[in-house]
Amino acid sequence: MVWKPVCVKEKSEFKIGVFDSIDLVNSELWNDANFEENIYLSISYLKAIEETLSSELSFRYLQFYNQKNDPIGIAVVQIVSIKDNIENHEEIFCKVAENIRKKLLKTINAKVLVCGNLFSCGENGYAFSDSTSPKDAMAMLNTGLKRIRESENINDNQVSYYLLKEFWPESFTNSDLLKKHDFKGFMIDVNMVLPIHEEWKSFDDYLASMTAKFRTKAKSAFKKSVELTHRQLTATEIEESSARIQELFDNVVDQSEFSLGELKASTFIELKRAIGDKLKFTGYYLNEKLVGFCCATILSNRSVEANYVGLDYEVNRSKALYQRMLYDMVAFAIEKNLIKIHFGRTAEELKSTLGAVPLDMKLYIRHRNKLSNQLLKPIISSINPSAFELRNPFKANFTFG
Numbered sequence: 001m002v003w004k005p006v007c008v009k010e011k012s013e014f015k016i017g018v019f020d021s022i023d024l025v026n027s028e029l030w031n032d033a034n035f036e037e038n039i040y041l042s043i044s045y046l047k048a049i050e051e052t053l054s055s056e057l058s059f060r061y062l063q064f065y066n067q068k069n070d071p072i073g074i075a076v077v078q079i080v081s082i083k084d085n086i087e088n089h090e091e092i093f094c095k096v097a098e099n100i101r102k103k104l105l106k107t108i109n110a111k112v113l114v115c116g117n118l119f120s121c122g123e124n125g126y127a128f129s130d131s132t133s134p135k136d137a138m139a140m141l142n143t144g145l146k147r148i149r150e151s152e153n154i155n156d157n158q159v160s161y162y163l164l165k166e167f168w169p170e171s172f173t174n175s176d177l178l179k180k181h182d183f184k185g186f187m188i189d190v191n192m193v194l195p196i197h198e199e200w201k202s203f204d205d206y207l208a209s210m211t212a213k214f215r216t217k218a219k220s221a222f223k224k225s226v227e228l229t230h231r232q233l234t235a236t237e238i239e240e241s242s243a244r245i246q247e248l249f250d251n252v253v254d255q256s257e258f259s260l261g262e263l264k265a266s267t268f269i270e271l272k273r274a275i276g277d278k279l280k281f282t283g284y285y286l287n288e289k290l291v292g293f294c295c296a297t298i299l300s301n302r303s304v305e306a307n308y309v310g311l312d313y314e315v316n317r318s319k320a321l322y323q324r325m326l327y328d329m330v331a332f333a334i335e336k337n338l339i340k341i342h343f344g345r346t347a348e349e350l351k352s353t354l355g356a357v358p359l360d361m362k363l364y365i366r367h368r369n370k371l372s373n374q375l376l377k378p379i380i381s382s383i384n385p386s387a388f389e390l391r392n393p394f395k396a397n398f399t400f401g
Contacts, residue, residue, distance in 0.1 A: 016140070021061075071129075072132050116164060138175070164364040181366070189385045195357075203327075209398045227286060230328065251313060292312060
């Protein structure tokens with residue numbers, strides 16, 4: 001099926017174009033609307049994702065225009081089926097009381113429209129011009145999702161949930177405007193973020209800012225991992241090692257409680273070809289055998305996001321492989337004069353020993369049925385992000401200003 005772009009007037013204020021392939025969007029207008037040059041909204045990135053994952057996910061793209069047909073916004077949507085393995089459905093809403101979960105399971109056996117990027121953290125699902133108010137932006141997203149849902153339902157491809165992921169604390173005031181459209185907001189596990197101090201000119205400077213206890217911990221990880229080597233892989237090298245990369249990645253996925261979307265080795269290959277040096281794919285070797293990898297994305301705001309890792313868990317236990325990856329990421333950020341590392345939502349306590357601090361993140365969900373949507377309220381209110389012990393590795397007189 002190939003959709004034609006559908007333009008719709010909404011109160012004579014804006015128009016919407018809906019597409020089911022990134023190849024069908026007006027690329028010039030799409031690029032013009034990617035106002036902050038978000039790599040996750042770039043056509044090259046989206047094309048790589050779509051081409052390698054179209055058998056697992058359905059993709060939809062929205063372009064918003066004013067009445068002069070000037071681009072004022074874009075959005076990316078994935079349609080995810082969660083009815084294949086009902087045992088995992090509970091994890092979507094984190095830790096919810098058992099009696100409430102049971103009430104929802106019957107309605108979860110459906111499809112979800114996800115506005116956002118399933119493969120990154122943060123506000124990577126849409127972009128709007130500065131002239132578009134947050135109120136209008138949220139209203140346009142709501143209308144765009146409705147248009148997609150209506151088209152899906154015509155094709156007997158029933159969509160039950162809308163999910164918008166995921167917002168940083170500074171955006172909560174604006175994102176809460178979604179509540180006017182009957183969305184329910186809830187907090188998810190924090191994202192661990194390490195600011196790179198302006199005085200850190202080398203990795204030794206970073207270590208010097210730590211207390212003796214945590215500096216010793218870092219040196220211990222390097223000592224354990226001394227036999228490991230690492231290097232950046234090209235797309236060709238990723239392809240040559242794709243079977244092993246998939247095996248290492250599956251090791252980590254198998255340890256995860258729940259994931260709405262999973263990448264494949266072929267996706268890493270195409271992403272590397274598509275965005276080049278903006279994708280940092282590091283292979284870790286023991287006796288010339290690939291035992292792990294770390295995939296990270298360099299963002300336009302001088303930050304880096306650690307997206308995915310693959311691990312040989314036996315090597316991880318004996319050689320502190322994962323810890324070494326984290327410290328190497330810090331060294332890389334300092335070397336490249338970056339200002340921030342997004343370490344993600346797992347292993348919070350370990351990442352805090354590197355100096356990463358937790359940032360709250362919020363999702364918004366709505367059911368298409370008003371009654372079912374009302375039932376979400378007690379479920380959402382019962383959600384609590386995972387608890388962990390936060391460590392501070394830095395000296396008492398060390399501050400980030």
